[in-house]
Amino acid sequence: MSAFIMVNEPLLDGNEKKYLAECIDTGWISSEGPFVGRFEEKFASRIGRKFAVTVCNGSAALDMAVCALGIGHGDEVIMPTFTIISCAAAIVRAGAKPVLVDSDPCTWNMNINQIEDKITPQTKAIMVVHIYGLPVDMEPVLALAEKYGIMVIEDSAEAHGLAYKGQPCGSFGNISTFSFYANKHITTGEGGMVVTDDEKLAERCRSLKNLCFQPQKRFVHEELGWNFRMTNLQAAIGLAQMENLEDHITRKHQIGRRYSELLKDIPGLQLPLAKTGYAENIYWVYGLVLRDDLPLDAADFMARLSEKRIGTRPFFWPMHEQPVFKKMGFFRGESYPVAERIARRGCYLPSGMALTNEQIEVVVSCIKGIVEVM
Ligand SMILES: *Cc1c(COP(=O)(O)O)cnc(C)c1O
Numbered sequence: 001m002s003a004f005i006m007v008n009e010p011l012l013d014g015n016e017k018k019y020l021a022e023c024i025d026t027g028w029i030s031s032e033g034p035f036v037g038r039f040e041e042k043f044a045s046r047i048g049r050k051f052a053v054t055v056c057n058g059s060a061a062l063d064m065a066v067c068a069l070g071i072g073h074g075d076e077v078i079m080p081t082f083t084i085i086s087c088a089a090a091i092v093r094a095g096a097k098p099v100l101v102d103s104d105p106c107t108w109n110m111n112i113n114q115i116e117d118k119i120t121p122q123t124k125a126i127m128v129v130h131i132y133g134l135p136v137d138m139e140p141v142l143a144l145a146e147k148y149g150i151m152v153i154e155d156s157a158e159a160h161g162l163a164y165k166g167q168p169c170g171s172f173g174n175i176s177t178f179s180f181y182a183n184k185h186i187t188t189g190e191g192g193m194v195v196t197d198d199e200k201l202a203e204r205c206r207s208l209k210n211l212c213f214q215p216q217k218r219f220v221h222e223e224l225g226w227n228f229r230m231t232n233l234q235a236a237i238g239l240a241q242m243e244n245l246e247d248h249i250t251r252k253h254q255i256g257r258r259y260s261e262l263l264k265d266i267p268g269l270q271l272p273l274a275k276t277g278y279a280e281n282i283y284w285v286y287g288l289v290l291r292d293d294l295p296l297d298a299a300d301f302m303a304r305l306s307e308k309r310i311g312t313r314p315f316f317w318p319m320h321e322q323p324v325f326k327k328m329g330f331f332r333g334e335s336y337p338v339a340e341r342i343a344r345r346g347c348y349l350p351s352g353m354a355l356t357n358e359q360i361e362v363v364v365s366c367i368k369g370i371v372e373v374m
Pocket of ligand 1: 059
């Protein structure tokens, strides 16, 4: 039987081993080691930011970003319903209210035309999330933020190296966050980063991630923080991955373009856009949406691919349909038809850094076998 094609396999073929050995040889394995600062510096400079602060994962980065901006009880944050739970969880845990907008049916990013109607005197921030490889159209969002005096949090967890009108994603928000989970463009296994140009905000993040220890009276606390520290081991891998970021982006491009080339004539599939007026897709994952004339939904489609030993992942499940938030009384009676549809008819194909061209061909021929008999 052929080997299972994993939905996401990372590529660790640079200096990872060498740098890790350095950590072990020197005994610097905690967050105090020198790779942490080196990784932060290299990352900040690639994204075009003054400050970068490592954390233990991308969800923690969002928690910290929301907290660092002082968002709390009585505040509202506008965000897409179609995203990962971490975005809404950060807002809810801070005591604030997530206010949702629907998705764009072509880019799957938040529908920016719905933002202005949701702005109230309580709105503190817009949390944009770049989804699956294409950025949110940032200029109109930044204009709204300026017009109404609200902040922007930019979740760039899927957008390392993605450019919007030539400028790196992660450079637009008052604060922007990244994840280095194993399926991202670059990984530290688990890991995250917050970036900003605001020195005060960066300092606040450094304190929040480190239990709000104080420099003078270490164990006397004025505020509650977290231990969100990244280890030197993780940062060592991160630095090695950063050295290969441009190669990783190139490879993801190739994967995306190859899939699109091979899938474009198969009926019933909506493929990701190769580009928009403001960006080129970096295909964090290769998503597709089954058109309505195809008599199966994403769950059936994924089950059939799984029988053929091909790994897939469903699309995000919208925030307004999450049982946990319904129980808390959020989003009662709200409906976002585009997100509801793509959540049910969308999934993504194997798209990891280590995916080979032969594997892409196997995946495509299995899809043909499923779709063309319908
Ligand atoms: C991966 C991801 C996160 C969370 O990152 P973790 O490191 O897994 O906690 C947050 N937001 C988006 C959009 C993501 O894709």
